[in-house]
Amino acid sequence: MWRLLCILALVISSEARPKKYAGIPLQKPVSPRASTDNRLNKTLVKPSNYALDLKVTKDNLDKGEFSGAVTITLNVLKDTDSFVIHAKALNISTVTLTGNNYAGTVTAEDADANDFVTITGSKNITKGDNYILKIDYTGVLSDTDMDGFYRSSYKDADGNTKYLATTQFEQTGARRAFPCFDEPSFKATFDITITYPDTSTALSNTEPKKTRSDAENGLVTVAFKTTPKMSTYLIAFIVSEFECTDIKKADDGTPTSVCGRPGTKETLSNALKAGIEALNTMKTFTNIAYGALGNKKMTQAAIPDFATGAMENWGLATYRETDLIWDKDQSSNYYQEVVYTAVAHELAHQWFGDYVTIDSWSDLFLKEGFATYFEYHSAAQVHKDWQLEKQFVLEQVQTILVTDSRKDSEALSYNTSDLGEIESRYNDVSYSKGSAVLKMLQSFLGLKNFKKGLNKYLTDHAQNVATPDELWSSFEDFKPKDVPDKLTVVMDNWTKKAGYPLLSLTQNEANITVTQQRFLLSDDDSDYTKWYVPITYTTSADPSKFTETTTKQWLTPDTNVTIVLDKKDNWIILNNQQVGYYRVNYDKTLLAKIKDALNSDGQGKIDEISRSQLVDDQLNFARAGKAEYADVLKFLEFMKNDNSYYTWYSAFEGFSYLLKRTNDDKIRTPLKKYVKDLMESLLVSVPFTTENPKAQIYTLKQVLALTWACNLGEENCVNNATAAFTSYTTDDKIPSRNLKSIVYCTGLKNSKNSTNDYDFLYNKYLSTDLATEQVTILEALGCINNSTIRQEYLKVALTDKVRIHNVDFVFKSVYSNNEKEGVNDMLQFIQNNYQDFEKHFGTQSTLTSLISKVGDWITNQDQIDTLNEFLKTYGLDASIKEAVKTAVASATTNLKEISTLEGKLKDYFGPTSGASINTYHLVNLALIGVVYLFFNFF
């Protein structure tokens, strides 16, 4: 599954109710479920095949319902009187059990809190193959939660609403479409048959085998070919009037196509190309062709309503429209990259997840780590100029290093049986740390050995399940001699412990000692975890070594490392290309040498990823109290001459934190001035008026730099953006596809006619059906410089004008773009409209999740008081109260963090810090003046 946002995270009760056992007592009673948790019992009953027969008529689509019959072939492994299967929100009408001379009847209890339906026999169900369990039932196609078998819609060319029925089963949605053994390790084959209106088509995991028409009733029935042995969460089906691109074949002959709403065919060609490329690259990488996995076709489909980003259903991957539909004239380069990387992610899952599956959701990283790794490293094989391997370092490694330095961070493998906890595994740790650790493994094994190990892993566990230890063992025969222990030992703490090491370097003449300790943002030294750490480094003697990622020395849990420098070495920098999952702290002497080099011509030939790593590490050391902000901000002054996208990306991440966690204008104003001054040469390198969309990194850098410049009120940027916005409102001159996000937001922030400008852009939103454009506008409308209009805009989120999966863009655009006022607006909106959330979304979870997000943006006591006032509201539901209390607690922590941070920043920016700094402050006040009153940051 591809992240983004899961707005409607389901609140699933984890309460396990006591079970009643009916029927004839057995000599040796066997629990129908596993004894220690709420998982199915693997030693009792296993399915081998499902024949699933679904019916969705036109009337069903209109009413949001469906009917089905499932026939499950079972293998009973032990004598029992009952067993359990999963079902949720299904109305079961009949249940029969036949085969293996079974002569009794069976009954089904209603589903319990674990979605367990207990099937109890009137006679003993004895050990044996080929039992046939048949269940008839009906179910609902939900409109609101985009989970299970659900209904999505769009408007056709004539403005009529068209409904479609589609699926999202990961992790536990299959049980809402058919009764089943809904855990990944219960693999079986599936024969799916769907009856649907003859104006529609039906898609599923495999190719159609047989189609039958019932003209009298306007229905068609299609039987799909038997699937490979697979998990329930990877089943998919869609009944729609979608159109598909022509079929193209991958290198191994696999036919692929992409489908979406009528009218989107042209804009799906990018995804078709990405799909072919991903299948071909994965074949080369793993030495196993897609077709050899067991499925003979690959379809990708863009779904108008989609809870996450995308889903890797075997042979029928589904996506949110922004992740698959790309318009070459209107969508930005960024979204083109999103399509390629999302497709690379989902198609990598066909090998890692679909073919070889995780044994339990506890090891989610085993599939999401791989998919995230390939998201970059597969697309990188074809689009070399996108430098995706370098982007991987910024977007995955550096991001997760921050999350994973919290005391409460979780390990990659985390024992999960509870349904609520399963949801919580879909976090950055599983995806980003999973991929970062795999990247480190790839680097110390070497790419060739890594590929050999992957092939062995896939071959040994073909169409089966695997555990992390089985993965590490697959590489054992291919590891280089220098790896200090068995891979299961080397990888153990990377997998089973939270956090990562901080490597500290101390120089004593030519000797440099490297020690390790867990890095935590909080001032806490109580975690003694140590890791096996592969070390790479480059010295000033040969800067060409920055591209070499072969391990030079191993740091082990028991021993420190000594690096002996050559006489001609001046500086040393660890962790080439940041392939190791750790931070590096240099002692004062070593850091001073690096600083000198960075300030010399061409940044002393220090590689841009190393520069980016230094920036990221230094800013986080200051945050953790391991360095002084005054020193770090001085260190960053080399960036006045550094125009690398990578260095700046890391710096902006750090500056975002500083601006989010400061409140006092006496700090914020000079801080913004500091950033703006630092950006001078960067902005010269990417002028507003010079676009080059063929150059990907230039374009990404331009958008990043100008977004910051305009937000900081940099005059040139603001003038250019507002002029472009005015050209749009007066002459309908559409802004360029890459800069439009900046033009929209800056135009609204600096608007002199707020109502007209807001209405203009809002109407553009209503008139487009291109998802990337809709989201770009939704993200900008909250920038409007008028609080009353912002309240009106927030109300739009609670109407059918905004798809449920997009409401977060509306909220975030208000609370993150307008400093304190945006947060105030959001708190006021919640107070005035909280009752409408459940009416509109059918659940409180959108509201509770919003309260928690806003809590993170709170910067002052007044805002906390507002939340406390809200808490006193009569009749507030318990879940909302709980969310508000949690938000108050996190906001109170923010205030402490703000106070500490502002105290530290005063050393550099405060009034007593020296003349030059005071000048910063005064000049800034004079320059920004009135513009600042309207200027709203983040």
Ligand SMILES: [Zn+2]
């Ligand atoms: Zn995924």
